[in-house]
Structures are given as structure tokens and as C-alpha cells.
Amino acid sequence: MRICLKLKISYIPLPLLLFTEMIKIKEKIYKWLFAISAFTSLIFLAGIAFVLFLEGLTIFKTVGFSDFIFGKNWYPTHEPPEFGILPLILGSLLVTFGALVVCVVLGIGSALYLYELAGQTQKAILKPVIELLASIPSIVFGFFGLVVVAPFLQKLLNIPVGLCAFTASLILGIMAVPTVCSITEDALNYVPKSFKEASFALGANRFQTLTKVVIPAAGSGILTAIMLGISRIIGETMAVLMVSGGAAVIPVSFFQPVRPMTSAIAAEMGEAVFGSQHFHALFAIGLVLFLIALFLNIFAEIMIHKYRSKLRLNR
């Protein structure tokens, strides 16, 4: 290639030579522009981590690390203030656990319906409908939970307050259904048809084939779906802020108001003075949340690779 070009150069007129050189330079500039912009996500992710560490770690100068994580009292505006986020962590865990039950049952159930029972037309209608469910803003879910679901459950179950961990779990669970459902359905579709046919040929019925062959084969894919579902639930802010009740006490039952981590940040950041201890404590909660989400996402990513390579689908 080089030799050819050099041979040609001897009889290419100068203006044309300049022209080709300019095109080459232009190509390089574009390549570098795209390369730089490719790094933006990495920069933003690193920037978010940096900001959270920078603003959050300051709180540990005044409050010890274990006092912060395991402290039982969250009274940021009292004098003296107490910054123990154990009630918030437990609130998040309780709501996440409840929501997980809802979204796993409904999400995997719906995915199995799409996979096993729905015909072509039903699939063509149901899949977009589930995607629409995913696009409903969380604030609308929260508002719906606040004005319709909470009063309804309060009457139905005869509980003192409608805005409690149970209601929040229900709403958040429904919100995570589309995530769990679509990833599970993908995982089910990745299972080769031959597996199913072999199972039928051995005389197994649909139930046996699904539970003993298809679901185990798609196992790590379903686990990925659950991981991403948890990640969605634990990071959900507006809906949980509106329906969880907001009491920062260590929860002992499902029918008690709680204050998960996200809603504490959202509700209190408006009042916290910039640069105060409370401000830094809220960033530290953000840091805890960020690390949890990061861990879940990385874990889910590893699981995806695992099941794709298990079924030899690595492209």
C-alpha cells in the first residue's frame, strides 16, 4: 500500500495532494472527537462516585463509620443531631424484600405466560403493553398509590395507616414487573427448542417441562432479571417517597410507616443547609445507595455472561 502511494505521488499534482492530505486529517479529527465522546459515560460515572465520596466521607469525621451505618436513631435536625442510618437501611430492605416478592411472582409469571401460553397476536399486543407499563412515570405510580391504593388497603386490611411498607412494596413491585418480565422472557427464549422437544419426547407434560427443563436452563438469566429488578426497586425514589409513610424508625412489621434511603435524601435535601453535617450525611446515604446499585449491576452483568456462555450464545 505504502509503496503504491509513493509511486503515485510523483505524478499527482500538488493541489490534489493537499486535498487528500486534508481528507486524511479530517478523518483523524473525527475519529478523535468520537473517541473522546465515548469516554463521557465513564467520566460521568467516575464523577458521580468522586462527588459522593468527596461530600459523603466528610460526615465520618464527626460520626464514626459504624455509628453511621449501625446507629439506631436518625434525628438529623435535633440538637445535638443523631445520624444513624440503620432505620433507613432496614426500611429500604423491608420495602425491597416485599416488592421483590411481588415483582418476581408477577414478572416471572407474566414472562411464562408470554413464553408458553400466548399466541402470536397476543404476544404482539402484550409486549408493547408491558413496555407501556414501564414508561409510566414513577410520580404517577406514587400518586396512584397515595390517593387510591393506600386508602383502599387501609379499609380492606383494617390497618391504622395506609401509607406503610406493605403499600410501598406493592407499588414498587408492580413498577419493577416490566424489567423482570422482559429480561426473563429473553432468557426463556434463549433456551434452545431442542431442550423442550427432548423433554416432551420423554413423556413429560408442559408443567414438568417448564419447571424441570426450561426454567433451570434459563436459571442464571432469570437471576439476572431479579438482580436488575432489585436494583430498580432499591433506587426508586418518588413513588416510595409518597407511599412509604416516612417515619424513620426501625420497622418491626410490614404495616408500619418506614423511611427508605432514597426517600430520606429526596425529602430532606431541600431543608438541609449547604455544607452542614446533615447535607454531608445525605450524600453519605447516596454513597451507600450508589455502591449497592453498582454491586447489583456488576453481579447481574457477570450472570448474563455466564448464562450466555453456558448456552453458547456469546456473540
Added chain:
Amino acid sequence: MKRSQNIFLGFIYFCAGLTLLFLFLIIFFMTVRGIRVISWEFITSVPKKAMTEGGIAPAIVGTFYLTLGSIIIALPLGLSCAIYLCEYSHRNFVVNIIEASIKNLAGVPSIIFGLFGLAIFVKFFNFGVSILSGCLTLSIMILPGIISASQEALNSVPQSLREASFALGATQWQTIKKIVLPSALKGILTGVILNIGRAAGETAPILFTAATFYKRGYPDSIFSEVMALPYHIYALVTEGTHPQKQIAIAYGCSLVLLFLVLLISSFAIYFRQKQMSSEKCLMQ
């Protein structure tokens, strides 16, 4: 054995039905209770008497500005990132790191973006609580979505088109500009539209960076605070002095937001469905 199968299949029917029922209930309640307050005046006038009467026009305008601004920032960045990953790069360590960071950025809770925006745009760059801060924060949040949608669209362009272009002597950038981008345009647009819906409905990132409960009239520059539909709903039910009157307005507000978001998303989903079936025809 037969019985266990029937119970299991019945359970699957029940799950799918319950999910659909919930979707139906949300839309039903919002429509029935929201339609009462919605009128032409509600959509086009400003709030009056401490948010108990009047319309929500500033909130609609604010949501429009925020969404438009975040797309204007995120689209060029996301698209060029996708172009680099699909057209220029080879599989190596750096590219793996970039892809992992995109996936992880997509999984960051929305409130964290709000914290980041507050610390960086509002305080560090001193943009204050403003449209600009809000747009920047929202654009970071929708960036991963735009990148992966664009990547998918670029990957669906057949390799033979690129090869044909190279064979005619076109350079890499000429091929991208004249061949790859026009063929991937529809797919990219669909992804962008889906993300517009997401940006319009998101509340947590603008909570401390752009939104305000009440503002006289419309925003006049990118440095002014702004009312936004989702935040307006939140503020109506949690603040203020006349819960009963405000809840009615909040229903109207939710219906407008729900209508806008569902309209945008169903448009994108329909668009994509159509495109997928036409691609299938091409393949066969």
C-alpha cells in the same frame, strides 16, 4: 400430575392478568378523576390563588424546556459515543470498560443523579437551581439509554453496505455520514423518542436542580427556576394548605403527564414494531 399442570398454568394466567389489571386501573382512575378538571383553560392558564385554582400551563412549558434541553445535550454525545463503539473501535480492554460504565450508569438510582447535579451544576459551577442545571442532570441520566438505542440501530445496518461504500473509495467518515447514519436514522429516532418520554416523567433528578413549586409566569432564561409537571404533582399533594382542591388539580396534572408520556412511548413502540416487521421482510 394433570392437576398440578392445571394449577400451574392457572397461576400463570393469574399473574399476567393481575399485571394487566393494575395497568388498566392506573389509567382508569387517572382518566376518570382527571378528566373532570381538565379543560382548555386548565392547560393554558397560570395557577391562581395559592395553587387551588387556575391551570398548569407553566408546568407544561417547563417540562417541555427541560426535556428538549436534555435531549439537545444528550443526543450528540450519546450518538457519537455509539458511533465510536460500533464503527471505529475494536474489542479491547478500554472498550470493555466503556461498555461496563454505560451499563452501570444506566443502573444508578435517579436520586443519585439529583445529588450529583446539586453538587456539580448547582453549587460548583454555580448555575443555581435553573433550567440549565436540570437539563444537564437529566441528560446524564438519559445518556446510557440513548447510547444503547443508537448502538442497536447502528449494529442493525448490514455490514455489506459499509463494505460497498469502502470499495467505492469512500473514507470511514464519509461512509458513516452518507451510508450508515441515514440507514440507522429511524432506529436512532425511536430510541430518542423513548428517552424523551423517560426524561419528561422523571422527578428525582430535577428535585434539587431545576424545579420549583410556584413561579409567577413563565421562565425567561436558562438560569431561571422552572415548574415541571411531575414535580408539580408531588408538590400539590405534599405542600400547600388546601389538600382537597389541590388533589383535584393533581389528578388533572397526572392525567396530562400520563397522556403525554404514553403518547410519546406508544408512538415510539409502534414505530419500532413497524420497522422490525419491514426489516424481517428485507431479510426474507
